[in-house]
Amino acid sequence: xxxxxxxxxxxxxxxxxxxxxxxxxxxxxxxxxxxxxxxxxxxxxxxxxxxxxxxxxxxxxxxxxxxxxxxxxxxxxxxxxxxxxxxxxxxxxxxxxxxxxxxxxxxxxxxxxxxxxxxxxxxxxxxxxxxxxxxxxxxxxxxxxxxxxxxxxxxxxxxxxxxxxxxxxxxxxxxxxxxxxxxxxxxxxxxxxxxxxxxxxxxxxxxxxxxxxxxxxxxxxxxxxxxxxxxxxxxxxxxxxxxxxxxxxxxxxxxxxxxxxxxxxxxxxxxxxxxxxxxxxxxxxxxxxxxxxxxxxxxxxxxxxxxxxxxxxxxxxxxxxxxxxxxxxxxxxxxxxxxxxxxxxxxxxxxxxxxxxxxxxxxxxxxxxxxxxxxxxxxxxxxxxxxxxxxxxxxxxxxxxxxxxxxx
Amino acid sequence: xxxxxxxxxxxxxxxxxxxxxxxxxxxxxxxxxxxxxxxxxxxxxxxxxxxxxxxxxxxxxxxxxxxxxxxxxxxxxxxxxxxxxxxxxxxxxxxxxxxxxxxxxxxxxxxxxxxxxxxxxxxxxxxxxxxxxxxxxxxxxxxxxxxxxxxxxxxxxxxxxxxxxxxxxxxxxxxxxxxxxxxxxxxxxxxxxxxxxxxxxxxxxxxxxxxxxxxxxxxxxxxxxxxxxxxxxxxxxxxxxxxxxxxxxxxxxxxxxxxxxxxxxxxxxxxxxxxxxxxxxxxxxxxxxxxxxxxxxxxxxxxxxxxxxxxxxxxxxxxxxxxxxxxxxxxxxxxxxxxxxxxxxxxxxxxxxxxxxxxxxxxxxxxxxxxxxxxxxxxxxxxxxxxxxxxxxxxxxxxxxxxxxxxx
Numbered sequence: 001x002x003x004x005x006x007x008x009x010x011x012x013x014x015x016x017x018x019x020x021x022x023x024x025x026x027x028x029x030x031x032x033x034x035x036x037x038x039x040x041x042x043x044x045x046x047x048x049x050x051x052x053x054x055x056x057x058x059x060x061x062x063x064x065x066x067x068x069x070x071x072x073x074x075x076x077x078x079x080x081x082x083x084x085x086x087x088x089x090x091x092x093x094x095x096x097x098x099x100x101x102x103x104x105x106x107x108x109x110x111x112x113x114x115x116x117x118x119x120x121x122x123x124x125x126x127x128x129x130x131x132x133x134x135x136x137x138x139x140x141x142x143x144x145x146x147x148x149x150x151x152x153x154x155x156x157x158x159x160x161x162x163x164x165x166x167x168x169x170x171x172x173x174x175x176x177x178x179x180x181x182x183x184x185x186x187x188x189x190x191x192x193x194x195x196x197x198x199x200x201x202x203x204x205x206x207x208x209x210x211x212x213x214x215x216x217x218x219x220x221x222x223x224x225x226x227x228x229x230x231x232x233x234x235x236x237x238x239x240x241x242x243x244x245x246x247x248x249x250x251x252x253x254x255x256x257x258x259x260x261x262x263x264x265x266x267x268x269x270x271x272x273x274x275x276x277x278x279x280x281x282x283x284x285x286x287x288x289x290x291x292x293x294x295x296x297x298x299x300x301x302x303x304x305x306x307x308x309x310x311x312x313x314x315x316x317x318x319x320x321x322x323x324x325x326x327x328x329x330x331x332x333x334x335x336x337x338x339x340x341x342x343x344x345x346x347x348x349x350x351x352x353x354x355x356x357x358x359x360x361x362x363x364x365x366x367x368x369x370x371x372x373x374x375x376x377x378x379x380x381x382x383x384x385x386x387x388x389x390x391x392x393x394x395x396x397x398x399x400x401x402x403x404x405x406x407x408x
Numbered sequence: 409x410x411x412x413x414x415x416x417x418x419x420x421x422x423x424x425x426x427x428x429x430x431x432x433x434x435x436x437x438x439x440x441x442x443x444x445x446x447x448x449x450x451x452x453x454x455x456x457x458x459x460x461x462x463x464x465x466x467x468x469x470x471x472x473x474x475x476x477x478x479x480x481x482x483x484x485x486x487x488x489x490x491x492x493x494x495x496x497x498x499x500x501x502x503x504x505x506x507x508x509x510x511x512x513x514x515x516x517x518x519x520x521x522x523x524x525x526x527x528x529x530x531x532x533x534x535x536x537x538x539x540x541x542x543x544x545x546x547x548x549x550x551x552x553x554x555x556x557x558x559x560x561x562x563x564x565x566x567x568x569x570x571x572x573x574x575x576x577x578x579x580x581x582x583x584x585x586x587x588x589x590x591x592x593x594x595x596x597x598x599x600x601x602x603x604x605x606x607x608x609x610x611x612x613x614x615x616x617x618x619x620x621x622x623x624x625x626x627x628x629x630x631x632x633x634x635x636x637x638x639x640x641x642x643x644x645x646x647x648x649x650x651x652x653x654x655x656x657x658x659x660x661x662x663x664x665x666x667x668x669x670x671x672x673x674x675x676x677x678x679x680x681x682x683x684x685x686x687x688x689x690x691x692x693x694x695x696x697x698x699x700x701x702x703x704x705x706x707x708x709x710x711x712x713x714x715x716x717x718x719x720x721x722x723x724x725x726x727x728x729x730x731x732x733x734x735x736x737x738x739x740x741x742x743x744x745x746x747x748x749x750x751x752x753x754x755x756x757x758x759x760x761x762x763x764x765x766x767x768x769x770x771x772x773x774x775x776x777x778x779x780x781x782x783x784x785x786x787x788x789x790x791x792x793x794x795x796x797x798x799x800x801x802x803x804x805x806x807x808x809x810x811x812x813x814x815x816x
Contacts, residue, residue, distance in 0.1 A: 324795070324798070327804050327808055331798075342746065391734055
């Protein structure tokens with residue numbers, strides 16, 4: 001048996017490490033070397049929730065103890081409501097989550113993977129290479145991110161409600177922000193303009209804060225997706241601070257204006273993405289199959305911080321199916337699809353809903369501001385996106401969710 | 409919340425008891441009272457495998473300790489091969505299974521259910537009653553067996569390969585048969601004529617043996633589905649003994665000819681059934697949903713002894729979904745369908761294959777006769793029908809299954 005993995009992000013590495021734990025030969029096709037990833041531009045700002053950290057522990061790659069590097073809650077702040085002051089409330093996790101700069105995280109796991117006998121081949125893989133690679137492997141897992149080869153998997157219109165980005169993004173790592181107490185992620189919402197996720201990250205230079213601005217197109221925050229640090233750092237900082245002061249008071253009060261600055265010129269990523277769900281698998285001309293995982297399967301907006309967790313969960317599902325099953329035929333692919341469906345589509349449906357929330361979800365957020373048990377349940381469900389979507393899918397379900405967590 | 413269960417067989421009772429464990433109001437519509445079931449004709453001959461016994465333990469209704477009442481293996485005997493002598497081989501379970509006469513089992517669980525606050529209403533429920541009952545319950549679970557109201561759920565042609573019975577059946581409880589050593593089920597196969605399952609049962613009169621003849625239409629065993637005990641007990645016994653002597657030597661050698669007899673005139677059931685898979689759920693005119701479970705969802709031939717186990721598994725899945733979820737809408741029904749699919753359809757696909765085995769399955773049985781580890785794996789998979797079907801679905805999968813259990 002030999003498994004080929006195209007891509008070296010979190011899903012590719014978690015699957016590769018899982019397979020090596022079970023002595024299964026794996027070849028990983030990585031676009032960049034560990035050194036290139038470590039020295040590159042900020043690729044994202046990614047939270048790993050408890051279930052993902054548990055998989056890291058099982059693989060022996062939890063190098064950043066969540067008790068030391070992690071955080072324990074979500075601090076919410078909503079401005080722009082009819083209320084006279086911003087709504088501020090907190091939801092606690094049962095176990096900590098953590099955020100490690102992927103330029104620290106991924107290269108370390110690439111080393112782990114190679115030390116355990118995993119093979120890495122560096123270089124781009126194009127769609128036209130897939131048939132040839134399929135001859136070398138019993139199964140190809142496409143974990144190549146949201147661009148390029150992943151596009152071979154057809155879009156599922158039934159699960160892809162958007163045809164363009166719902167947010168314009170600016171993610172950067174900053175100095176000069178004091179952590180909240182208890183240490184948590186700040187979930188800032190400015191109604192009509194967008195969100196700011198304030199993320200306690202462990203970066204290449206140590207502890208810092210990532211700010212991920214999720215600007216609604218046409219809103220007051222959109223400029224942050226356009227203003228270029230490289231053109232004029234002073235103007236860039238001024239623009240960020242102006243928007244933070246106007247929209248995000250729970251962050252502004254913890255900024256040291258004299259120290260506030262982007263960590264470095266490669267610590268900023270601006271752009272936008274269109275959420276999409278693709279088919280789980282493809283039959284190749286060779287008769288073998290290719291499975292999609294991570295962003296090649298399902299791209300979600302980062303507003304809920306779920307993408308990496310969904311990718312890791314999905315990778316694990318594939319790994320367990322490889323161990324248990326007796327072949328890599330269509331039945332195998334259907335099994336993987338069924339086993340990850342509730343989780344991966346829960347992430348996608350929930351995130352798509354949050355981008356343009358229906359009234360019952362707006363009401364839920366209001367109820368959470370008045371009911372800590374409810375907010376804790378919503379927060380803990382960041383580990384259970386299938387359950388989160390169970391609770392959000394219809395007004396009746398959300399009413400039942402609120403009722404369940406409102407009993408004395 | 410209030411759940412209505414139509415039917416009082418194993419799936420209805422396991423679900424009802426599960427829900428009462430969690431203080432959920434339940435009304436069960438039973439065609440017969442506990443006394444009527446206890447005094448009636450043999451309804452079936454049903455093995456409960458370890459996973460089903462584990463659910464009984466969790467519910468506190470495991471009244472027949474498997475260590476005392478159960479059995480531990482399958483004794484196989486195949487006649488009619490090119491080999492000079494019958495093939496005889498054994499597969500062991502990791503944990504015991506057991507067979508309790510349902511005229512003992514079901515009435516006792518009906519009492520348990522009522523003692524725990526479950527309501528039972530005695531009387532037949534017809535299809536036209538369903539809409540009215542739906543007004544009284546948040547969810548209707550149809551556990552009413554393979555006739556009558558279950559037929560409201562459309563047949564799934566994609567999973568129902570047969571349009572008529574593949575075996576004609578005679579199930580009876582007999583005295584005068586010594587148990588095998590170790591105590592096990594005898595799986596007797598006479599190529600071209602059919603199977604005999606020799607089942608160590610605990611009956612209304614204590615320990616006895618059920619013989620379930622699975623006669624291929626047109627074969628030498630078919631007479632056993634027609635000969636009537638009530639017409640002439642002597643002729644009936646003579647017919648059974650003649651066929652056992654000719655086709656089933658592993659049983660014949662343990663029969664005490666002087667004591668051999670049907671236990672009593674109601675201890676015999678003859679007939680035939682057509683395997684069928686039906687849709688998981690229906691939307692009623694009320695807007696509420698009805699879920700099918702057990703034989704209302706999926707009828708399998710008894711040749712693998714899987715029907716009750718599948719029904720109980722499915723009932724448990726529904727119970728857990730009721731606890732976890734936030735509504736009884738189509739999403740709820742789809743969740744149940746997804747969560748039981750691999751198991752319930754594994755039972756169905758495996759059993760349908762065994763009735764008319766493809767060459768690779770015949771080869772597997774041959775390999776099992778030479779390889780006890782392989783036969784043990786096949787036997788233990790009576791607890792994991794999803795895995796059994798994983799191993800049988802294609803020739804390539806069966807080859808991989810054999811290879812996995814053939815390594816030194």
